Amino acid sequence: MAASQPDLEITLQRRDGEAYSLDLRFSAPDSEVDRTFAGQAPVRLDGAELRRLAGDAAAYGDYLGGQLLADAAARSFFDQAVAVSQTLGQPLRIRLVIGPSAPELHSRRWETLRLPGAGSPLLTDQTLRFSRYLSSMDWRPVALRPEGELRALVLAADPSDLARFQLSPVDAAAELETARAGLGAMQTDALATRGQATLDNLAQRLGENYDILYIVAHGLLVDGEPWLFLEQPDGTAARVPGSELATRLREAQQRPRLVVLASCQSAGSGEEPAPEADGALAALGPRLAEAGVPAVIAMQGNISVETVGQFMPVLFAELRRNGIIDQAVAAARGAVRERPDWWMPVLFMRLRSGRISYKPGFGDDLQGLRKWPALVNNIKSGRCTPILGPGASEWLFGSRREIAERWAETFGFPMSVSGRESLPQVAQYVAVDQDVYFMRDQLAAYLRQETLRCLGGPASAELQDASLDELISAAGKQYADQHETETYRVLASLPLPIYITTHPGNLLGNALRAAGREPVIEICRWSEELTGLSSIYDREPDYRPTPQRPLVYHLFGRLNEPESVVLTEDDYFDYLIGVTSNNDLIPPVVRRALTDTALLFLGFNLDEWDFRVLFRSIMQREGRNRRGRYAHIAAQIDPEQGRILEPEGARRYLEEYFGDADISIFWGGVSDFAGELAARWKKDA
Secondary structure (H helix, E strand, O other): OOOOOOEEEEEEEEEEOOEEEEEEEEEOOOOOOOEEEEOOOOEEOOHHHHHHOOOOHHHHHHHHHHHHOOOHHHHHHHHHHHHHHHHHOOOEEEEEEEOOOOHHHHHOOHHHOOOOOOOOOHHHOOOEEEEEEOOOOOOOOEEOEEHHHOEEEEEEOOOOOHHHHOOOOOOHHHHHHHHHHHHOOOEEEEEOOOOOOOHHHHHHHHOOOOOEEEEEOEEEEEOOEEEEEEEOOOOOEEEEEHHHHHHHHHHOOOOOOEEEEEOOHHHOOOOOOOOOOOOHHHHHHHHHHHOOOOEEEEEOOOOOHHHHHHHHHHHHHHHHHHOEHHHHHHHHHHHOOOOOOOOOEEEEEOOOOOEOEEOOEEOOHHHHHHHHHHHHHHHHOOOEEEEEOHHHHHHHHOOHHHHHHHHHHHHOOOOOOHHHHOHHHHHHHHHHHOOHHHHHHHHHHHHHHHHHHHHOHHHHHHOOOOOHHHHHHHHHHHHHHHOOOOHHHHHHOOOOOEEEEOOOOOHHHHHHHHOOOOOEEEEOOOOHHHOOOOOHHHHOOOOOOOOOOOEEEEOOOEOOEHHHOOOOHHHHHHHHHHHHHOHHHOOHHHHHHHHHOEEEEEEEOOOOHHHHHHHHHHHOOOOHHHHHHOOOEEEEEOOEEOOOOOHHHHHHHHHHHHOOOOEEEEEOOHHHHHHHHHHHHHHHO
């Protein structure tokens, strides 16, 4: 898929000594093909000369720009990328990639960059979004949170014995006030009372799933290793190596989406960076990014109170508005461009889109608003069929990618790194390396463990000997009691005759019973081994689903029938072969619903097996041309970093599957959509 906006990647790798190779890659939103440039002449950066120019940001930036684009062909390539973005009327995302062979380049002040012959710094132009891009061996997905739900934790360390290290005191109260002013209305908690700002306290609080971690502390750079001065429980200094902080963040189940490392402004003016802070926090940035933190903003020196006071409010206001971190940094940098230390904030990022949050709603707001009446009308008329994916129950079991990662680590998955996040691939490996029954037992054990964890406390102890179905029922009731617009509860309140789910749990059937309805549970008999399972159509050949007695159809099996669960790659292939070669495997009422009602997809990721196989099987249905009769097919896609990130791209993808069908994409999590649907139904039904 083409880039969503113009994107220029600048890569530097060591050649020898202080000479580096330069590669450029440009991606345009209207092209599926990237343009590349491999420089022949080396980029030479004299460390002694850069140190000599360190006190003059303009001269420093002139030198960097002159050396980076000394090759006329490289400069031409860069200028063309800028020109294309200007022609498109879109900002140009510039990502500087520093290879592992040249870690010393992280200490260079790339933010001061000036083009040869230009009269002003390049990166104060808000049409350019600059970051230092870093990869990470952490393959866990970065789940995005709705922008109105962002939460921040501020840690301000003021050890009582800083004078012993010849460091200035930190006014923790003032630093907390500055941070809160910048974060605005965002929910903010703090570790800012002396004795609270310890590494152990921070690690414990990380379990509360904060989106932004804002750290104010003195830093020190020793032989290339950054250290932070945090606190002991008694309030004295704890010298914490940056590697230890990175380890704690890596071990956190939910890491912050953004870490801000702010040097202690109370000690400096910004004119001349204090030596103890110069470079320490910036050196820590790459370590945190490599540990899996999606974005890190660090200071390259002891930035002034005034600059931070202007930079942070703009940064977080922009972040709350659009959730795109490099765009927010560009706006904030523009706000302090007249300050002498404007260049000190540096953004390290491993996010291709730059997005750390999203705004729930339809990709086309006007179109989406017009489609709500059609959706509500189809529900009232019983002409809507919800199809639920794994995202509807992630609150209980976690994502399929998380399960895959854990199994890959536990069972030594030897295949490609990207395959470690594909549950069908990892499950296939476990089934072959051990056996199928071992793999299925491991799934049941994992789900049991996660459900007990979710229940927690006394409920977990009382249900230790319960069946998996009983555990899931208890967890579902507990969660629904705490969340009025829980997805299954909302769907169970709708007068629909048929529900289709790809999840093997019993949450949907339980929710319908709790709503006073009498669901009939059916499983797709996709293999010969399942043909002996009893069916409602054996007992009641004339059964027709009704809102009071709806059909819940499990396409990919049920946990209480382990052989029916579609999990491995072979299972998916066998399922697809079975349902496409034998039309009668799926009951006629379900086949009709898939082709002759408005389909409401909830909780799918477009590139996962369950979604792809489901869509392929739908496209094989006879009468599929009838889908064009419906004005609205609502597809809700879970937003997740590194996947299909933009509504327009998701819409185009679905149109390729559905042909001429009219598709609206609700951009948001399952709970976002369920809450909006509940409100619309209550208002319009």
